[in-house]
Amino acid sequence: MAQPDNIPTDLTLDVGGDLTPEEFVAAVRDFFGYVTEITAAQSGDGSDVTWTVRVREGSSLVGVEPNQTAPSSRLSMIYEQAKYGLTALTQGEISNSGLTDKAVSHLKRLSELAEKQKNAPINMWIKRESMQIGGNIYKRIKEELESDYYDNGCLEGRLEAIQDVSGALRIRVKDFLYPRAINCIVPERMIDTVLHSFRKRVEIEGIIHYRSNGTPISIEANSIDVLPEDNELPTAADVRGILTSA
Numbered sequence: 001m002a003q004p005d006n007i008p009t010d011l012t013l014d015v016g017g018d019l020t021p022e023e024f025v026a027a028v029r030d031f032f033g034y035v036t037e038i039t040a041a042q043s044g045d046g047s048d049v050t051w052t053v054r055v056r057e058g059s060s061l062v063g064v065e066p067n068q069t070a071p072s073s074r075l076s077m078i079y080e081q082a083k084y085g086l087t088a089l090t091q092g093e094i095s096n097s098g099l100t101d102k103a104v105s106h107l108k109r110l111s112e113l114a115e116k117q118k119n120a121p122i123n124m125w126i127k128r129e130s131m132q133i134g135g136n137i138y139k140r141i142k143e144e145l146e147s148d149y150y151d152n153g154c155l156e157g158r159l160e161a162i163q164d165v166s167g168a169l170r171i172r173v174k175d176f177l178y179p180r181a182i183n184c185i186v187p188e189r190m191i192d193t194v195l196h197s198f199r200k201r202v203e204i205e206g207i208i209h210y211r212s213n214g215t216p217i218s219i220e221a222n223s224i225d226v227l228p229e230d231n232e233l234p235t236a237a238d239v240r241g242i243l244t245s246a
Contacts, residue, residue: 002014002059002061002123002125002130004125004128004129004130006056006059006061007056007061007063007125007128008054008055008056008061008063008065009054009063009064009065010063010065010075010079010125010126010127010128011035011063011064011078011079011082011124011125011126012054012061012062012063012064012124012125013027013028013031013061013062013063013122013123013124013125014059014060014061014122014123014124014125014130015027015028015060015062015113015122016060016121016122016123018117019060019113019117023113024060026109026113027110027113027122028062030106030107030109030110031062031106031110031124032064033102033103033106034082034103034106034107034110035051035064035082037099037100037102037103037106038078038081038082038085038099038103039051039078041081041098041099041100041103042074042077042078042081048067048070049066049067049070049071049074049075049078050066050067050070051064051065051066051067052064052065052066052067053065061125063125079126079127081098081099082124082126083126083127083129083131084097084098085097085098085099085103085107086107086124086126086131086133087131089104089107089137089140089141090134090136090137090140092140092143094140094141101180101181104141107133107137108137108138108141110122110133110137111133111134111135111136111137111138111139111141112135112138114132114133114134114135114137114138115134115135115138115139121133121134148210148211148212149209149210149212150207150208150209150210151207151208151210152205152206152207152208153205153206153208154203154204154205155173155175155182155184155203155204155208155216155219156175156201156202156203156204156227157173157174157175157182157201157202157204158173158174158175158199158200158201158202159171159172159173159194159197159198159199159200159201159202160172160173160174160181160199161181162194162195162198171183171184171186171194172184173202173204173219178215178216180217182216182217182218182219183217183218183219184204184206184218184219184220184221185218185219185220185221186221186224187221190221190223190224193224194224196226197224197226200226200227200229201226201227201228201229202224202225202226202227203224203225203227204219204221204223204224205221205222205223205224205225206219206220206221206222206223207219207220207222
């Protein structure tokens with residue numbers, strides 16, 4: 001196992017074990033993806049943070065080093081989020097991890113690889129502190145995303161993504177009431193409606209799949225209606241005018 005003195009940067013992946021070349025490349029790609037996601041999420045000050053790869057010769061350590069002009073305050077937030085997100089997923093707190101869907105997916109795949117090679121854990125070193133990426137993360141995410149029950153109903157939100165998956169049209173709807181986007185599967189006959197509704201606020205009616213805590217995770221759409229934007233709704237003055245004329 002690597003020691004703190006061997007770690008090349010403040011954000012380093014130690015894959016360990018006997019990986020195939022394909023598995024090693026996949027692990028490093030997901031590590032870079034995780035770093036990219038948490039870096040983008042901490043962009044409030046507008047300062048760019050770019051990363052350079054640093055590899056410890058003769059080891060399985062792959063690190064990233066920030067550019068010299070990167071603000072220390074932003075780097076601190078990035079390192080803190082990297083640690084907090086990983087800790088939250090380890091504890092099963094997926095919704096409260098502060099991570100994007102992509103960041104969660106990257107850690108999920110690293111966890112799957114760790115589960116596959118149980119005798120050689122994968123570690124992420126953050127500020128020279130080792131944090132294990134165990135197979136329990138993959139299991140907790142899988143449990144979190146599995147549907148517990150379903151019912152007919154309606155959901156509102158902004159249609160933010162469209163993807164063709166195995167012949168079925170899959171979209172995602174994001175609403176401020178829920179921390180994660182809700183997957184939506186629609187039939188072929190509704191493709192024109194979906195394209196017309198892209199990036200608009202919609203109401204979707206169909207079969208909603210829920211987690212055991214009541215949080216919706218997906219909906220099989222039967223109908224989609226575009227809702228008016230806030231600036232298209234009647235103002236208080238308009239309503240008073242209608243009441244007066246009545």
